Amino acid sequence: MATIREVSRLARVSPATVSRVLNGTTPVAPPTRERVLQAVAALDYTPNAFARGLATNRSGGIGVTVNEVSSPYFGAFVFGVEQVARENGLHLMVSSGFADAQSERTSIDFLLSRRCDGLVVQAEGLADEDLIDLVRRGPAPVVLFGRAVAEIEDVCVVMRNERGGAMAAEYLLAHGHRRIAHVTGPLSFPDARERLQGYRRALEAAGAGYDERYVVESDFREEGGARATARLLERVPDLTAIFYGNDQMAAGGMRTLREHGRDVPGDVSVIGFDDVFLARYLTPTLTTVRQPLIDMGRAAAHLLLNRLDHKRREVVHRFDPELVERQSVARIVR
Amino acid sequence: MATIREVSRLARVSPATVSRVLNGTTPVAPPTRERVLQAVAALDYTPNAFARGLATNRSGGIGVTVNEVSSPYFGAFVFGVEQVARENGLHLMVSSGFADAQSERTSIDFLLSRRCDGLVVQAEGLADEDLIDLVRRGPAPVVLFGRAVAEIEDVCVVMRNERGGAMAAEYLLAHGHRRIAHVTGPLSFPDARERLQGYRRALEAAGAGYDERYVVESDFREEGGARATARLLERVPDLTAIFYGNDQMAAGGMRTLREHGRDVPGDVSVIGFDDVFLARYLTPTLTTVRQPLIDMGRAAAHLLLNRLDHKRREVVHRFDPELVERQSVARIVR
């Protein structure tokens, strides 16, 4: 592996000049510049990232921790982050947090110890205070995804979940439904609470009334969705529609409905949340509230870049949900 | 940020001793050791990764390039790699290759320039020779996923695709099918060719005969699967079963079948390949040939670790497919 020293000798200049040519920090006379570039090419020289990092204290990489890199939901988000990183010559260091405070802390420390220049954090386990502290006192710029913390709102990229929840409920109402159930994610998650809130607001605004018996808390997972649905069918068998807090629970729920002989959407209409790609594959295909995850990933990355290079890219912090109509909701005819 | 120098002063030892305590390279007298550890704790010291890298020429990170991090297929694989990396205190640097030679090369160079200690590469665009060259002459150990290159077999982690293809066909044969179609992935991919090969072998072995008209080449994607299926229905409407080269194409295919009024599995049985999580969500749930992706990710990581630390972990290089029975295949009764 060639070093800057060897390049400088071949080009008959000092290492400093080579550095200047490569980084464009100081103008270099064209002929000199040319000699350097030729030497670089001849030796196939690549600067040593360690040495560079040691000298500049920047790594050229950004860290990402999400719940699980491998889930379609976070995968799409990470994909957006990666796009922007790559466009800007940065690399990605990833570490999964598994929605657990301890594990998230480990991941973050891990990435920071690798001296990444900035961090994109999607944390479900850590407390608000921890995040505020990280953002305010941490050694590198941090942006947060999927969580709006009031004190540090300017570094958060989130969905308008409340609006999304309302949207789902309004859509069902508009299709003639009145007895609309809701399977929420864990209410310890702000996302889940906000969606519930929106659902409630929409029902009340429509004069359909909010009834606690129609709401079951679950876990954002397929199995949980299936169980919650069984509970609902027992408790309020007259329901005509169910709004699920995410698509995975909707998938589980649709299975349970089928097992109980309820046709979707003939007997019960179903609406999900997220629009992970799964939604298009279900039968019937799932009507759902879309989160523009890739765009959100891009936004998070841009926000981080802004803090890194102090430029002012326009960044959307709060994304609007969008209703994707498919086949799982039917109009009530009486 | 504290440096080793400050720690050494607080502990009243030399930096060398601090380094020795932290790395365990040389025994240090217990009392000294204790003082050092206390100083480390007191200053909340973390070694500077750049300086360490510069001195040792190791980064503590491994690079991964796959087609797309965000796809469920590669996501699962990356997840396995991450598990092992984390267990061994390594971090992951990722970069997507998008199944394009140019892009893959960029990704690899990018990761190597970041001086990762080793590389896990899943390449679909690069030629065998490029990969051989990379493995033989590259600056860091490389292992390959999803591609068996004869000359460097010892660094490849692959599926027995041919066996998987045969397995799928045999399963259909065992269920009484004779007119079995196959939608392959791009035949430029060895995976796709091998699965086709297995399919053919099984048919011929069963005396069912191999007929080219029953085979359509597609692109491993949902839309492609849908189109290929339409073509098949036109060309050989008497088919009773279709074996798809992957689950995504099967998903698209099932949609087309439904649109053409063919019930699955009543009229046409369907079998997929991969067992990405999607398979469980389709209606009917998809019978498929499972690839143990997480295990393969773990194996690839272990293989890489072997080359990094020269230990001898037992690693499986060729994974056996496994047939997952669900609902999309019916027995033919006549």
Add this chain to the structure above:
DNA sequence: TCTTGCGATGAAAGCGATTTCAGGCACAGT
């Protein structure tokens, strides 16, 4: 008592870049 040997520690030399500081050179102005 004097060596010998060994374990524990320190001093210092890298690792390979960046960056500050200063100097050299050419050219313009007087």
Add this chain to the structure above:
DNA sequence: ACTGTGCCTGAAATCGCTTTCATCGCAAGA
């Protein structure tokens, strides 16, 4: 001809760690 002004370039310090090599002290053996 001399000085001032800028533009280029080089020398050298620096970043923070690892590691070699040398040294020191002490116990054991002669």
